Amino acid sequence: MTNEEFAERLDRYGANPGDWPREDRAAGLAFAKTDPGRRQLEAACAFDALLTETLVVPEPIGLKQRILANAHSRKDPMDLVSWLVGPLWRPIALAAAPLAVGFTLGFTYPETDSLEEAVAVIAFSEIEEVNGAASEEDL
């Protein structure tokens, strides 16, 4: 193992030999016994310790109670997603709903001879009714 390979190992896996890959851990440990290996390992240990000792996390006072209070009072805006991933009938029902509406509309409206007429019936029927009512009021 070369200096560079050992340095790369320490950068990838840190100074703890237990975290090194098993297949060539022995080679790494052997290199760590040489002078350059020992220096690199000591420096890597110091670096790991520096990170661990310096980055102390403050205690989150009262956080657990706030989470519990919110969990029991707040509704999740994404609740629909949770609902959908439940039993299989739920997504099927949601997908079938527009179909049902389509069939209902199709069977409710009067039969027409052409597509244009059918579109006109669906699109303008309410407006005609409104116009008709307005015209009667005008009279």
Next chain:
Amino acid sequence: MRLVQTGDQQAYTRLLDRHLDRVHGYIFRMTNNRADAEDIAQETFLRVWHRARTFKPGRVRFTTWLHRIAHNLCVDAFRKRRDTVETEIDAMADGAPAADELSAAEERRRAVHAGIASLPERQRSALVLCQLQGRSNREAAEIIGVSVHALESLIARARRTLKTRLQSHMNLEGV
């Protein structure tokens, strides 16, 4: 977790007892901000409660799923606040006391925090998860959403960058 999925509040309390400190620690080390860390930790556990049914036990470990939620919320927060954070860092640099006014330990602490905060978010996350949170490389890779090999490269780059930046603050000869 199965009990939490049924809406068991006592099980949820136990889950908080078991995981809150660790997840909060990860988020704090990612954000380096007490208020942000508490907000994101709270949102993480509220999502666990409200979306417990989306967790599939056979597919992923619970701790991986939990940390992935926290990680994604951190990334969202970074993206929303990128401009603000840069401004805050500049302001901190301008308003910071002179180095000789600080104790050596405090100066070192600030240097490490600033060094970690300056890492790209995936490098920071990889370093924090493996080095400081004790997650395995495989689990950390799943949390961040990269291959194990890519995760190891992220850690190596993060460590090299940090060592270079911290060289002037401490004695790391030969690293």
